[in-house]
Amino acid sequence: MSENVVEFVQALGEAGVAALTDVKSFIRADEILDIDMTPLVRTGPSFTAQVLGTDVWVVRFELVVDExxxxxxxxxxxxxxxxxxxxCKHAVAVALQMMRHPEWPLTAKLVGEAEEEYEFDSTRRYDDVVVDTKDVVTSTLETMSKRDLVDVINALRHENPLAEPTVTKYVLPFSSQPLPAMEAVQHEMKFAKFLFDVAYTEEKVEEAAHNLEYAGNVICSHADATDFQNDKLKLLCALESLIFDAIAWTHHIxxxxxxxxVxxxxxxxxxxxxxxDTQPPTQLLVDWIVDVFLAPxxxxxxxxADYAKLLEDEDLDVIITKAHECAPRHPENVLPLEIDVALLRNNMHEVKRLCGEYGNYDALLFFYxxxxxxxxxxxxxxxxLDNADPVELTPDLLYASAAKYxxxxxxRMYHRYWFEKDVSLENFLDYIRLPDMDFADVMFVLQSVEEAATNPDYMLLAAAYFKLFDVGFTLITTTSPSTSMAAHFAEHVGLAYDPEWAFGVIFAHIREQMSQALAQENMAATRATVNWLMGRMMALxxxxxxxxxxxxxxxxxGLQVGALKSEFGSHPVVKEVFTEWGL
Structure with missing residues (x-):
């Protein structure tokens, strides 16, 4: 292996670097190759470069000789x-630059490994006047842009390469020393991935969720324990990585x-x-907000609104623009974010317009x-609550708001709304079970829903709930309700009035179920169904x-059971089950 780090990195090749990083970092690195990158200093086994992105970052490659x-x-x-x-994308970008432009890393100042750190005095004497250069720098920074400052720093590094470590220490926004807590955090993140990879049962999913929460608590506790903002920011980024990874893992469960x-x-x-607590750079916060809103x-x-205090009004426009750039073919996915922006700006007309476009008015209700x-x-x-109106709210919010106002x-309006919107026996039963309802009220609503009014099952269900034998008897004998609903009425109402008639209706349904069970090819399923029917008959x-x-x-x-046995008893499964039940 080469002992020259530049040659070592170039020998990896783009495919080698791609194998060492994640796809997202590799793609983003390719996108930032046109930004300002400056080779700072190199020795044989080390190379240091500066990347000017959202802030000034320093990337360092170093060859390691293992024990x-x-x-x-x-x-x-x-x-x-x-x-x-x-x-990260900065390290990948520097590596790609070294490969695509082999002469670029050689422009870095070559220094000996044993050279001592350059020391300087913070004061200068001009005759009898002593000037503190820190005051000069402070006043100068007030008139300099970030680009001007970086140009000065680069010039200083090239002019006095031995001062590079000291310059780096004081100008970088983040410590160049690794965070001790990160090793524990990365361990928990790896273990979380392992548990999601083996989440093949509901119990395993619960375990993975519990550990995911624990990993988040570990990150949060380390962030609380440190007083260094730079360390907190690293932990914040680790938390973001964990969240996005967990979303991707969950998508396949x-x-x-x-x-x-939860x-x-x-x-x-x-x-x-x-x-x-950390108040991260705006660009990092913008990226997080857009990515988490568009997460699958x-x-x-x-x-x-959770991040409103960290954002300026112009940042909101940047967020929307970036979101549309990330989802150009699906602008509807950006609508919830646009609604949030309109809420932050307290723009009622924009909230109303966007809610109409989105098809949900929760945000407008919140605004009101x-x-x-x-x-x-x-x-x-x-x-x-009016099915003829295009306004829609999410069910839970609509239920709570209907009761509130x-x-x-x-x-009652809520349950009627759902019955009319989604006509089903379940929704109809939810409606008729409400307090202070009577049969006349229920029939009034039933007649307004054509699909239900022409189906005798709905009226028969109401007759069973209000225990109206005459109504149910007439429906069963003069119309054609389903055998299951007829059996339901006969069991819950008819047995008390006319057992002979009721048993006839109930066993007609049981015969139908028995025929369906015996038509199955799976004998185990057939036996289970027949056994269940036998239990139902005994309960009757x-x-x-x-x-x-x-x-x-x-x-x-007994007569009905005997007739059933005569009809189906020749089947081996029926015969066996009847014997087991002592019939």
Whole structure:
């Protein structure tokens, strides 16, 4: 192996560097190659360069000779940016520059490894006047741009290369020394990935979620324990990396991920707290906000208001512009972010317009409530409860708001809204179960929904709930309800009035279920269904006794069971199950 670090890096090749870093860093490095990069200093085994990005970063490559070896075969890579990855985009960019322009690293000042650090005095004497150069620098900085300052620093480094370590120490926004806590953080992040990789059961998903939350707590505790803003910022970036990785891992899990969503929300709250404590560079915060809003899966819903104190108004425009650049083919994905910006600016008309475009008016309701506009909020909720109106609110918010603005009537309005919107027996049952409802009220609503009004199952369900035997009996004998709903009415109402008729209706449904069970090819499934039906028949016997208050119904029950056995008893599964039940 070469003992020249420049040759070592060039020998890796672009493919070698790509294998050492993640795809995102490699792509972003290629995008920043046109920014200002300055080779600072080189020795045989080390090379240091400066990258001017959102701030001034220093990248250092150093060959390492492991214990027991005489030749360096390993490369240490370090960048002063807060990204916890070894090969960040700045390090990759410097490496690519070294490969694509071989003469570029050779322009760095070549110094001997044993040369001592250049020392300087902070004061100068002009005759009898002593001037503190720190005061001069302070006053000068007030009139210099960042570019001017970097030019001066670079000139100083080239003029006095031995002063490079001291200059770097005082001008860099981040410490060049690795953060001791980062090793523990990276260990937890690796373990979190392992647990997500093996999350093949619901229990494993729960375990992965628990560990994800623990890893976030580790990062937060280290951030609380340090007083150095630079270290806090590195931990903040590590937390961001963990959140985005967890979102990607979760996207491939086939089991319910509610516990992971809860853990991600807690990690997000950690991020908000640490961000306010560190006040990161605006560009880093903008990148985080855009990336987390556009993250796939919808597992994490951030709120721009959580970072409002860290952003200027013009930063909000930058966020929207960057979001559209990142999702050019899906502008609808940027709408929630645009709505958040409009809320921050307290622009009611823009919030209303964007909500209409988005198809959800939660933000407008929040705007009304935040600004004490109760009349507007009430009208909006009323519109959302009207299926003929395009206004929509999320179900939980609509339910709570209906109760808030309209009381008990609001709850009835909500359940009627859902029944009309999604016509189903389940939603109809939710409506008729409400307090102070009667059959006439239910029929009035039922007749207004054509799909339900023409289906006798809905009226039969209401008759069963209000225990109206005459209504249900007439429906079953004069119309064609489903056998399952007819059996439901017969069991819950009919047995108390006419057991013989009720058993006939119920066992008609059981025969239908038995026929379907025996038509299955899977014998295990067939046996399970037949066994379940047998248990249901035995339970019916007891139900009839309780409904009639006597054992007289046992005779009719026995006749129905006997008829069923005669019809299906020749099937081996039915015969076996009947024997097991002692019939």
């Amino acid at each position: 027991g070896k005489t030749v360096a075969d390993r490369l240490n890579v370090h960048c002063t940016c807060p990204v916890p990855r070894v090969w 086939t089991y319910p991920v509610d516990s992971v969503v 853990a991600l929300e807690k990690l997000y709250q950690h991020h908000v707290l640490i961000a306010h 899966g919808g597992y994490l819903r951030p709120h721009l 409530q935040r600004n004490g506009m109760d009349l507007g909020a009430e009208k909006l909720v009323a519109a959302a 309209f009381g008990a009537d609001g709850t 016997k007891k139900t009839a006794q309780e409904a009639t208050g006597s054992l007289d119904s046992d005779v009719e029950w």
